[in-house]
Amino acid sequence: MNIKKVSGIAAAVVLASSMTAPAHAGVELVAGDLKITFNAYDAGTINYPGTNSVHCTTAAACDAVPGIRPAPNGVGSEDTWGIFSVATITRLSNGANLYTSGQNGLYLTGIFGGIVDTFVEGYSASSGQSTRALGTGGWLRMYENTANYDASLGPSYRSADGNSYTGITDGELYLEAEFGAGVYFGLPQYTYLSEFGSNSYAGRSEGYLNVTGGREAAKFDTDMQFDPNGGSHDLYLQTTYRPTGLNPNDPLSWTVVAAGQADANTRAVPEPGSLALLGLGFAGLAGLRRRKAAK
Numbered sequence: 119m120n121i122k123k124v125s126g127i128a129a130a131v132v133l134a135s136s137m138t139a140p141a142h143a144g145v146e147l148v149a150g151d152l153k154i155t156f157n158a159y160d161a162g163t164i165n166y167p168g169t170n171s172v173h174c175t176t177a178a179a180c181d182a183v184p185g186i187r188p189a190p191n192g193v194g195s196e197d198t199w200g201i202f203s204v205a206t207i208t209r210l211s212n213g214a215n216l217y218t219s220g221q222n223g224l225y226l227t228g229i230f231g232g233i234v235d236t237f238v239e240g241y242s243a244s245s246g247q248s249t250r251a252l253g254t255g256g257w258l259r260m261y262e263n264t265a266n267y268d269a270s271l272g273p274s275y276r277s278a279d280g281n282s283y284t285g286i287t288d289g290e291l292y293l294e295a296e297f298g299a300g301v302y303f304g305l306p307q308y309t310y311l312s313e314f315g316s317n318s319y320a321g322r323s324e325g326y327l328n329v330t331g332g333r334e335a336a337k338f339d340t341d342m343q344f345d346p347n348g349g350s351h352d353l354y355l356q357t358t359y360r361p362t363g364l365n366p367n368d369p370l371s372w373t374v375v376a377a378g379q380a381d382a383n384t385r386a387v388p389e390p391g392s393l394a395l396l397g398l399g400f401a402g403l404a405g406l407r408r409r410k411a412a413k
Contacts (some may be wrong), residue, residue, distance in 0.1 A: 197233060
C-alpha cells in the first residue's frame with residue numbers, strides 16, 4: 119500500500135470538506151421522491167343549496183347563488199384561501215425523514231389563495247347530501263421562518279391585497295407555485311376540486327401545482343406529476359378537512375381545519391459541496407501522479 123498516496127487523498131478530502139460547509143443553514147432538500155405533509159386552516163365559501171342539481175357554471179353565477187357565505191376575507195371572487203405549516207418532509211420510496219417542523223429552529227409556513235368556484239353541483243352520497251366544487255386559478259407561496267404560523271390570528275390578519283399574512287410572509291420565499299388546469303377528468307379547464315358534506319362541511323380537496331419561483335424552485339420544477347387529463351405538473355396536493363368547531367356564522371373565523379400532503383419528485387442535481395469535494399479529490403490525485411512521474 120502506498121501510504122504517501124493514501125495520505126495525499128485524505129488531505130484533499132479534508133480540505134474539500136473544510137471549504138464546502140453550506141453557506142445557508144436552512145432547510146435543504148436532496149434529490150428524490152418526496153412527501154410533504156402539512157396542517158392548514160382554510161377560509162372557504164359554504165352554504166350552497168343542498169339539492170341534487172347544478173348550482174352554477176361560471177364564477178359570476180357562483181358568486182350570485184342565494185344563501186351562500188363567501189370565504190372570510192376573500193379577495194374579489196376568491197372562494198378558497200388559507201394558511202399552512204409543513205409538518206414533515208419524507209421520502210416516499212423508503213420513508214426516510216428529511217425535515218420535521220422546527221428542525222434547527224426553522225419552520226416552513228405559507229399562504230395559498232386565488233381559487234375561484236366556477237362549477238358547483240349537489241349530489242346524493244351514501245353519507246347524505248354532498249357538494250362538489252370545481253375551481254379555476256389559484257396560487258401557493260411557502261416561506262422559511264424562525265417561528266411557526268399562528269392560526270389563532272384568524273382570516274383578518276391577511277393583508278387587503280391577499281398576498282401576505284402576519285408571521286408567514288416575513289420569511290424567505292422557499293417555493294412559489296400556481297395551480298395548474300387538469301385536476302378533473304374530462305373537464306380539463308379546472309385547477310381545484312373540493313367535495314364536502316352539504317351539512318357538515320367535512321370533505322376533501324386536490325389539485326396540481328406548477329412551480330414558478332422561490333429558493334428551491336430549480337429542485338421542484340420537474341413536470342413529473344401527471345393529472346387525469348394527461349397534463350404534467352410539479353406537485354400533487356391533496357387534503358382532508360373538517361369544521362373548525364368555531365362559530366360558522368362568524369365572518370372572521372376559519373371555515374375548516376385541514377391536513378394533507380403534496381407529492382413531488384425533485385430534480386437529481388448533485389449537491390455543490392459534493393461537486394467541490396470530487397473536484398479537489400481529483401486534483402489531489404493529479405498532484406500525486408505528477409510528483410510520482412517527476413521521480
